[in-house]
Amino acid sequence: MAFKNRKRNYPLYESTKFDNLRTMVENVANRYPDRYAFTFRRHPSDEAPQHLTFRECEELVRDYGTAFFDLGMSGKTVAIIGEAIPEWLLSYTAVMCIGGITVPVDKELPAPDMASILSTAECEFALVTKTTYKKVQEIRKDLPLLKTVILMDDGDFAGCRSLSDLQKEGAKLFRNGNKAYFEYSIDNSALASIVFTSGTTGKGKGVMLSQKNICSDMEQGMYNFQITYRTMLVLPPHHTFGSTVNFVGHFAQGCEIYLSSGIRYIMKELKEFRPTHLILVPLFVETFYKRILSTAEKSGSLGALKAMIKVSNGMRKTGIDLRKKFFKPVLDNFGGQLEMIICGGAALNQDVIDFFDSVGITVLNGYGITECAPLISCNRNEYRKTGSVGIPIIGGRVKIIDPDENGEGEIAYKGPNVMLGYFHDEKATAAVMDEDGYFRTGDYGKILMEGDDQWLYITGRLKNLIIFSNGKNVYPEEIENDIQGVYGVNEVVVYAGESKSDSTKEVIVAEIYPDYESLKMHNIEDPQKYFEDEIRKINQKNVSYKAVGKVKLRNEEFQKNTSKKIIRFAIDKSVD
Numbered sequence: 001m002a003f004k005n006r007k008r009n010y011p012l013y014e015s016t017k018f019d020n021l022r023t024m025v026e027n028v029a030n031r032y033p034d035r036y037a038f039t040f041r042r043h044p045s046d047e048a049p050q051h052l053t054f055r056e057c058e059e060l061v062r063d064y065g066t067a068f069f070d071l072g073m074s075g076k077t078v079a080i081i082g083e084a085i086p087e088w089l090l091s092y093t094a095v096m097c098i099g100g101i102t103v104p105v106d107k108e109l110p111a112p113d114m115a116s117i118l119s120t121a122e123c124e125f126a127l128v129t130k131t132t133y134k135k136v137q138e139i140r141k142d143l144p145l146l147k148t149v150i151l152m153d154d155g156d157f158a159g160c161r162s163l164s165d166l167q168k169e170g171a172k173l174f175r176n177g178n179k180a181y182f183e184y185s186i187d188n189s190a191l192a193s194i195v196f197t198s199g200t201t202g203k204g205k206g207v208m209l210s211q212k213n214i215c216s217d218m219e220q221g222m223y224n225f226q227i228t229y230r231t232m233l234v235l236p237p238h239h240t241f242g243s244t245v246n247f248v249g250h251f252a253q254g255c256e257i258y259l260s261s262g263i264r265y266i267m268k269e270l271k272e273f274r275p276t277h278l279i280l281v282p283l284f285v286e287t288f289y290k291r292i293l294s295t296a297e298k299s300g301s302l303g304a305l306k307a308m309i310k311v312s313n314g315m316r317k318t319g320i321d322l323r324k325k326f327f328k329p330v331l332d333n334f335g336g337q338l339e340m341i342i343c344g345g346a347a348l349n350q351d352v353i354d355f356f357d358s359v360g361i362t363v364l365n366g367y368g369i370t371e372c373a374p375l376i377s378c379n380r381n382e383y384r385k386t387g388s389v390g391i392p393i394i395g396g397r398v399k400i401i402d403p404d405e406n407g408e409g410e411i412a413y414k415g416p417n418v419m420l421g422y423f424h425d426e427k428a429t430a431a432v433m434d435e436d437g438y439f440r441t442g443d444y445g446k447i448l449m450e451g452d453d454q455w456l457y458i459t460g461r462l463k464n465l466i467i468f469s470n471g472k473n474v475y476p477e478e479i480e481n482d483i484q485g486v487y488g489v490n491e492v493v494v495y496a497g498e499s500k501s502d503s504t505k506e507v508i509v510a511e512i513y514p515d516y517e518s519l520k521m522h523n524i525e526d527p528q529k530y531f532e533d534e535i536r537k538i539n540q541k542n543v544s545y546k547a548v549g550k551v552k553l554r555n556e557e558f559q560k561n562t563s564k565k566i567i568r569f570a571i572d573k574s575v576d
Contacts, residue, residue: 010380010382010383012223012224012394013222013223013224013225013226013227013381014253015219015220015222015223015253016028016219016222016252016253016254017219018215018219018252019186019188019211019212019215020096020097020186020188020211020212020215021093021096021097021211021214021215021248022061022097022186024093024215024248024251024252025057025058025061025093025097026058027252028054028058028251028252028253028254029054029055029057029058031054031254032054032254033053033054033055034053034054034055035053035054035254035256036051036052036053036256037052037053037054037056037057037251037256037257038051038052038057038086038089038256038257038258038259039051039256039257039258039259039273040052040085040086040258040259041261042153043261044261044262044265049258049273052086054254057086057090057251059171060086060090060094060167061090061093061094061097062094062170062174062181062182063167063168063170063171063174064090064091064094064163064166064167064170065094065095065097065098065170065181066170066171066173066174066178066180066181067166067167067169067170067173068094068095068098068100068166068170069098069180069181069184070169070170070173070178070180071125071148071166073095073098073100073125074098074099074100074184075099075100075101076100076101076123076124076125077100077101077102077103077121077122077123077124077125077194078095078100078101078102078103078123078124078125078126078127079103079105079117079118079121079123079125079126079127080092080095080102080103080104080105080126080127080237080238081105081107081114081126081127081128081129081132081135081136081238082107082127082128082129082131082132082152082153083107083129083131083237083262084233084236084237084242084259084260085129085152085153085259086259087127087129087152087153087163088127088129088152088237089237089243089247089251091127091152091163092104092237092243092247096186096192096193096211097181097184097186098180098181098184099184099186099187099190100125101191101192101193101194102192102193102194103117103118103121103123103193103194103195103196104193104195104237104238104239104243105117105118105196105238106196106236106238106239106561107129107131107132107236107238108561111135111138111139112139114135114136114139115139115142115143117196117206118139118143118146119142119143119145120206120423120424121194121196121206121423122145123143123145123146124145124146124147124148125146125147125148125149125150126146126148126149126150127150127152127163128149128150128151128152128160129151129152129153130151130153130155130157133149133151133155133157133160136149137149137159140159148161149161150162150163150166151163186211188210188211188212188215189210189212190210190211191208191209191210191420192209192210192211192213192214193208193209193214194206194207194208194209194423195207195209195238195239195240195370197370205422205423205425205428206422206423206424206425207370207371207419207422207423208419208420208421208422208423209240209373209419209420210420212416213372213373213416213417213418213419213420214244214248214373214417215248216395216415216416216417217244217372217373217374217375217393217416217417218244218245218248218249218252218375219252220393220394220395220396220415220416220417221245221249221375221378221393221394222249222252222253223393223394224378224380224390224391224393224394225342225364225378225380225381226381227250227253227255227277227340228255228276228277228339228340229253229254229255229256229276230255230256230258230273230274230275230276230277230337231246231250231255231256231257231258231275231276231277231278231279232257232258232259232260232266232269232270232273232275232278233246233247233257233258233259233260233279234260234263234266234278234279234280234284235279235280235281239370240368240370240373240374241279241281241344241345241368241374242279244373244374244375245279245342245344245368245374245375246279250279258273258275267333270333270334270335270338271332271333271334271335272335273335274335274336274337274338275334275335275337275338276337276338276339276340277338277339277340277341277342278338278340278341278342279341279342280341280342280343281343281344281345281346281564281565282343282345282346282347282348282352283346283560283564283565284564285341285343285348285352285356285363286348286349286352286484288334289352289355289356290490290515292330292333294515294517294518297518297521298521305330308326308327309355309358309359311326312326312327312358313358323358323359323360324360327359327360330359331359331360331361334361338361339360339361339362340361340362340363340364340381341356341361341362341363341364342364342366342378343363343364343365343366344365344366344367344368344374344375344378344389345368345564345565346565347458347477347480347481348363348365349481349484349485350386350387351485353365353386362381364378364379364380364381364384364390365378365379365384365388365389365390366378366379366389366390367389367390367443367456367458369441369443370419371418371419371432371439371441372413372415372417372418372419372439372441373417373418373419375393375417376392376393376396376398376413376415376441376456377389377390377391377392377393377396377398377456378390378391378393379391385455387457388448388455388456388457389456389457389458390455390456391453391454391455391456392413392415392454392456393415393417395415395416396413396414396415396417397413397414397415397454398411398412398413398414398447398454398456399411399412399414399438399447400412400445400446400447401434401438401440403446406446407446407447408444408445408446408459409444409445409446410440410441410442410443410444410462411441411443411444411445411456411458412434412438412439412440412441413438413439413441414436414437414438414439418437418439419439421433442461442462442463443458443459443460443461443462444458444459444460444461444462444465444475445457445458445459446459458477459475459477459478460475460476460477460478461477464476464477464495464568466494466495466496466508468496468506468545474508474545474546476493476494476495476508477494478546479494479508479510479538479542479546479548480492480493480494480510482538482541482542483510483512483535483538483548486531486534486535486538487518487522487534488514488515488518488519488522488524488527488530488531489512489513489514489515489531490512490513490514490515490557491512491513491557491558491566492510492511492512492513493510493511493558493566493568493571494508494509494510494511494548495508495509495511495568495571495573496508496509496573497509497549497550497573497574497575498573498574498575507549507550507575508546508547508548508549508550509548509549509550509551509552509573509575510531510535510548510550510551510552511552511553511554511571512531512551512552512553512554513553513554513555513556513557513558514527514531514553527553528551528553531551531553532551535548535551550575552575558570558571
C-alpha cells in the first residue's frame with residue numbers, strides 16, 4: 001500500500017544557480033566554508049574517517065587547475081580512471097575549470113576496452129589510482145598520444161606524476177601570482193566531458209556533454225527535490241548518475257557526501273555515517289529489500305513484520321504515524337536516520353517502493369539517460385504516482401513518437417541538458433535527434449497528463465523489444481517485473497529464445513537466477529518445477545502472446561556492468 005502525497009503545483013525547493021563547475025565550487029565554499037564536503041577513509045580498516053571542508057575543496061581545485069593549466073591540459077582530453085576518492089571528484093572538476101575535456105573511464109574495464117576508449121577519445125593525459133595504474137601502464141605502449149599519467153592517490157610509481165606534488169606546484173604558482181585558473185574564460189556550451197555509455201545491449205558510444213548540460217541538469221533538477229544534507233556516494237564516479245547527480249547536484253547544495261569504500265562495506269558504513277538520504281540504482285534497493293525480508297524470515301519475525309506494516313498503514317490513514325518507532329530495528333540497519341532514496345537507472349518494482357514507504361523511507365523513482373546528463377524526470381517528495389517515473393525536470397519536455405492505440409511509443413526529450421552529440425559519430429547523432437530538437441531515448445513509454453504536468457511511464461527498452469513474426473510486440477521488462485514478485489527470484493531476464501535447430505521457433509524465455517537458500521528454507525526441492533508452476537500463474541493473467549514458454553535456471557548471477565545493470569547481450573539465448 002502506497003501513501004502518496006498528491007500536491008499539484010506545490011512550491012519548488014531551493015536550488016543553487018551555477019553556470020559552470022568553477023562557479024559551483026566558489027559559491028558553496030563561500031556559503032559553507034567550514035562544512036564537511038567529503039567524509040572518507042583512505043583504507044576501509046582505518047579507525048577514523050577523514051574530512052575535507054568546502055573551502056579546502058575550493059583551494060584544492062584551484063591548485064589542481066593551476067598545475068593542470070601549466071601542464072598544457074587546457075583543450076586536451078583527460079582520462080580519469082579509479083574509485084570514488086576526493087581526488088577523482090576534484091580532479092574531474094579542475095580539468096573542466098581550465099577547459100580540459102574529462103573522459104571518465106570505468107575502472108573495471110578489461111585493458112583492451114580501456115585502451116580503445118583512450119585511443120578513441122585521443123587522450124593525452126590520464127589520472128589514475130593505485131588500483132588502475134598497472135592496467136594503464138599495460139596499454140600505454142598502444143597509446144602514442146598519451147604523454148602524461150598522474151597518480152591521484154599516494155604512492156611512487158615509475159612513469160607517473162604525483163597529483164600531490166602537482167597540487168603543491170599549483171599552490172606555489174598561485175602564491176607567486178599565477179592567476180591562469182581564474183583568468184581562463186569558460187565556454188559553458190563547449191565540449192567538457194566525453195562519457196562512454198556502458199553498453200548493456202552492445203558497444204557503447206562517447207556521449208559529448210558540456211558544462212551547461214551538466215550544470216543545468218542539476219540546477220533545474222534540484223528544484224524538484226527536498227534533499228537532506230548527508231548522503232553517500234556508492235555509485236561509480238565514471239557514470240553520470242554518480243558524477244552528476246550524486247556529486248555535482250549534492251556538492252552544489254552544500255550536502256556532505258560520504259565516499260563509500262565499496263559494496264562490501266556499505267552496510268557497515270550506513271550504520272556509522274547515518275545518511276539521511278541516498279542516491280541508488282534499483283539493484284541496491286532491491287538487494288536491501290530482499291535482505292530485510294530474508295533476515296526477518298530467518299529470525300522467525302517475518303509474519304510479525306508484515307502484521308505490523310498492516311497495523312501501521314491503518315493508523316496512518318487516521319493521521320497517526322509511528323513508523324520510526326514500529327520499524328526501528330529495520331531502520332537501524334541504514335543508520336536510523338534514512339528518510340529518502342532517489343532511485344534511477346532502470347525499472348523498480350512498485351512492491352519494493354511500497355514496502356520502504358511502509359517502514360518509513362520514501363523512494364522517489366526517476367528516469368535518466370547518459371545523453372541527457374542524465375536526469376530527465378523524477379517523482380517529487382510530495383507529488384508522486386504509482387508506476388510513474390515522475391514529471392520532467394524544470395525546463396524539460398517529453399513527447400511520445402509514433403504512439404500506438406494505447407499511447408505507447410518511443411520517449412523523446414528536449415531540454416538544455418541534452419548532449420552535444422556522439423563523439424566522432426555524426427551519423428549516430430543524427431539518428432537520435434528529430435527535426436524539433438528532441439532526443440530519441442530508445443525507451444518506450446507513455447505520458448499521462450494532469451493539468452500541465454506530464455507524468456511519464458516507462459514500458460521498456462527499444463533494443464530489448466521482442467517482435468514476433470505475427471507483428472506482436474512484447475516488452476520484456478513488463479514480464480520481468482511480474483516475475484520479480486515471485487518468491488525466490490534473485491534476478492530474471494526475459495528474452496526471445498533462439499533455437500539452433502529450428503529458426504522458425506518463437507518462444508519467450510525467462511532466465512532466472514534463484515535465491516537457492518530461500519528456496520531451501522521453504523523446503524522447495526525442485527526449483528525448476530516450482531518456477532514453472534509460478535510462471536504458469538503469471539501467464540494466465542497475461543495475454544497469450546506474452547506467455548513465457550520456457551524457464552531457464554542459472555547457478556550464478558548475471559554479468560553486470562559497474563552501474564549494476566545486467567549486460568543483456570552477454571546472455572546465451574539458445575533454447576536447445
